Amino acid sequence: MVEGSAEWSVSAIVRTMLPLLCVLTAIELVSGLVLESFEATLLAAPSLLLLVPVTIGMGGNLGSVLAARLSTALHLGLLSFSPTDDRLAGNAVATIGLSLTVFPLVGAGAWGLTAFVGETGLTLGTVVLIALLSGLVLSVLAVVVTVVTTYAAYRYRLDPDDVVVPVVTNVCDVLGVLVLFGVYRVVA
Amino acid sequence: MTVREIAAEAYRETIPVLVLSAIGGLFAGLVLVGMEAELAAVPGLLVLVPALLATRGNVYGSLGARLGSALHQGVIEPTLGFGDERLNAAIAAALANGILVSGFAAVLGVVVLRVLGSESAGLATLVAISLLAGLLSGLLLTVAVVTVVVVGYRRGLNPDTLAGPVVTTTGDVVGIATMLVAARIVLAVGGG
Numbered sequence: 001m002v003e004g005s006a007e008w009s010v011s012a013i014v015r016t017m018l019p020l021l022c023v024l025t026a027i028e029l030v031s032g033l034v035l036e037s038f039e040a041t042l043l044a045a046p047s048l049l050l051l052v053p054v055t056i057g058m059g060g061n062l063g064s065v066l067a068a069r070l071s072t073a074l075h076l077g078l079l080s081f082s083p084t085d086d087r088l089a090g091n092a093v094a095t096i097g098l099s100l101t102v103f104p105l106v107g108a109g110a111w112g113l114t115a116f117v118g119e120t121g122l123t124l125g126t127v128v129l130i131a132l133l134s135g136l137v138l139s140v141l142a143v144v145v146t147v148v149t150t151y152a153a154y155r156y157r158l159d160p161d162d163v164v165v166p167v168v169t170n171v172c173d174v175l176g177v178l179v180l181f182g183v184y185r186v187v188a
Numbered sequence: 189m190t191v192r193e194i195a196a197e198a199y200r201e202t203i204p205v206l207v208l209s210a211i212g213g214l215f216a217g218l219v220l221v222g223m224e225a226e227l228a229a230v231p232g233l234l235v236l237v238p239a240l241l242a243t244r245g246n247v248y249g250s251l252g253a254r255l256g257s258a259l260h261q262g263v264i265e266p267t268l269g270f271g272d273e274r275l276n277a278a279i280a281a282a283l284a285n286g287i288l289v290s291g292f293a294a295v296l297g298v299v300v301l302r303v304l305g306s307e308s309a310g311l312a313t314l315v316a317i318s319l320l321a322g323l324l325s326g327l328l329l330t331v332a333v334v335t336v337v338v339v340g341y342r343r344g345l346n347p348d349t350l351a352g353p354v355v356t357t358t359g360d361v362v363g364i365a366t367m368l369v370a371a372r373i374v375l376a377v378g379g380g
Contacts (some may be wrong), residue, residue, distance in 0.1 A: 008263075010277050039234055087189075094196075
């Protein structure tokens with residue numbers, strides 16, 4: 001980014017960011033509509049409702065951390081887009097491992113917090129299983145989305161920091177809601 | 189480095205931030221569960237939850253990144269108290285972006301719900317809640333991001349690694365809590 005004084009005027013910052021923010025908002029409304037269609041289920045099972053923001057957040061975080069790491073590796077010339085690339089494989093494995101560590105804890109935490117304030121609507125085992133499976137599916141999808149987006153940015157010579165992180169974060173947000181409800185329908 | 193070493197390094201570097209943001213996300217969920225009455229009273233409010241949460245992350249995450257780079261390059265002064273013109277402009281622009289996009293989310297959400305034939309509260313109610321939540325969360329997150337980045341920088345910490353975790357942990361809780369407060373205020377004023 002060029003840091004001249006023109007780039008620090010309020011109107012210049014707003015003009016640069018607002019169009020992208022509006023596009024991302026439109027993408028996020030898709031996950032809002034999915035949530036709305038499950039509103040009755042969510043209100044009947046508060047532990048599932050409690051899982052919504054954290055699942056959305058973790059999906060976006062897994063994707064954005066991976067995107068930032070791949071972008072840096074790309075800038076430094078350490079990464080090639082081949083299935084046998086060690087750095088790509090290592091980061092993908094780490095993303096799935098992180099997800100499998102954090103999501104079961106998130107499930108147990110969600111059940112515990114809901115139990116603390118009222119009815120959970122689901123058993124502890126069910127909530128942990130939903131969280132674990134959602135985390136597994138979501139991390140695999142996050143890897144695919146991130147690698148494809150980073151590759152596209154690289155091919156079209158866009159700065160990965162400017163483009164990849166916001167796109168990946170918001171797409172993974174939407175996937176978080178879809179995966180959570182997909183898994184809930186299969187498990188419960 | 190082998191695949192195993194690369195994976196282990198990436199895992200070690202990321203796990204603290206993920207655990208912090210998971211804790212933030214769980215508390216955001218707890219507030220959402222406490223918001224059941226407002227969700228039922230304002231049809232369409234739930235549709236806006238992901239969009240408004242993402243806006244907080246996108247706008248104030250980018251503010252943090254911008255301030256981090258600017259401090260490194262000496263473009264802004266590490267002062268709190270509105271003395272730096274560029275810092276003021278970056279804050280004003282972030283607030284403007286956050287509020288404008290929140291309003292846009294409400295308008296677009298109502299239009300889509302109407303087109304789909306789904307139930308929704310009045311346009312004025314949802315726009316009022318969204319704008320108010322955008323303003324309140326913007327003020328809180330600006331204070332959090334600017335304080336942490338500036339104070340962290342003065343103490344010799346890298347602002348780039350501070351801004352991200354601050355936004356991810358506080359953004360969701362602040363985002364949902366301000367939606368709840370805004371919904372209560374608008375319902376009390378009689379917009380429901």
